[in-house]
Amino acid sequence: EDQVTQSPEALRLQEGESSSLNCSYTVSGLRGLFWYRQDPGKGPEFLFTLYSAGEEKEKERLKATLTKKESFLHITAPKPEDSATYLCAVQVSSKLTFGTGTRLQVTL
Amino acid sequence: NAGVMQNPRHLVRRRGQEARLRCSPMKGHSHVYWYRQLPEEGLKFMVYLQKENIIDESGMPKERFSAEFPKEGPSILRIQQVVRGDSAAYFCASSPVTGEREQYFGPGTRLTVT
Numbered sequence: 041e042d043q044v045t046q047s048p049e050a051l052r053l054q055e056g057e058s059s060s061l062n063c064s065y066t067v068s069g070l071r072g073l074f075w076y077r078q079d080p081g082k083g084p085e086f087l088f089t090l091y092s093a094g095e096e097k098e099k100e101r102l103k104a105t106l107t108k109k110e111s112f113l114h115i116t117a118p119k120p121e122d123s124a125t126y127l128c129a130v131q132v133s134s135k136l137t138f139g140t141g142t143r144l145q146v147t148l
Numbered sequence: 149n150a151g152v153m154q155n156p157r158h159l160v161r162r163r164g165q166e167a168r169l170r171c172s173p174m175k176g177h178s179h180v181y182w183y184r185q186l187p188e189e190g191l192k193f194m195v196y197l198q199k200e201n202i203i204d205e206s207g208m209p210k211e212r213f214s215a216e217f218p219k220e221g222p223s224i225l226r227i228q229q230v231v232r233g234d235s236a237a238y239f240c241a242s243s244p245v246t247g248e249r250e251q252y253f254g255p256g257t258r259l260t261v262t
Contacts, residue, residue, distance in 0.1 A: 072249050083239050083253035131249060135193040
């Protein structure tokens, strides 16, 4: 059975304090690994797709990387508006299997 | 380009009633997915549909739940005889026919069963 584990469950950072979120996975035949951002009361917002080990993608203060067993979402110099829950998901067939997310809070 | 639309955004039903949740995919998208998010739990896959076809319903409860995506109109997730345990946020996602794998989510329908 496909498994996705995200850590930490919650993370509190000061503005400008860089950190990384982890997503470890156990799947057979990974088609893609996805990162989403979810704000309270809203639907997940697509951030990145990674398809193969060694791949990296960047968007503003976010950078996602992928190995054969895990993915990292690096947040550089975060701002309060980066506060959200970050979700990781793996795709084997057509469906996505999600982790439970990391709740990030960035304070001034 | 309008995003994925879902309605209603909030739905309150009494136990035993029926709930109908609607999803209009993004323009040009013909693949629709439904996910459920229970309080304090992650998103769980329910069903994957293309126009007039159910492709994968491995995540759907065996009873009371059904989904359709007709040739014309939105996709509908139907829950019959709702129970309190059905209270959750239901999200719809869509992806294009061209084979891109990204799924774009709607704002969700929050179902409360009283």
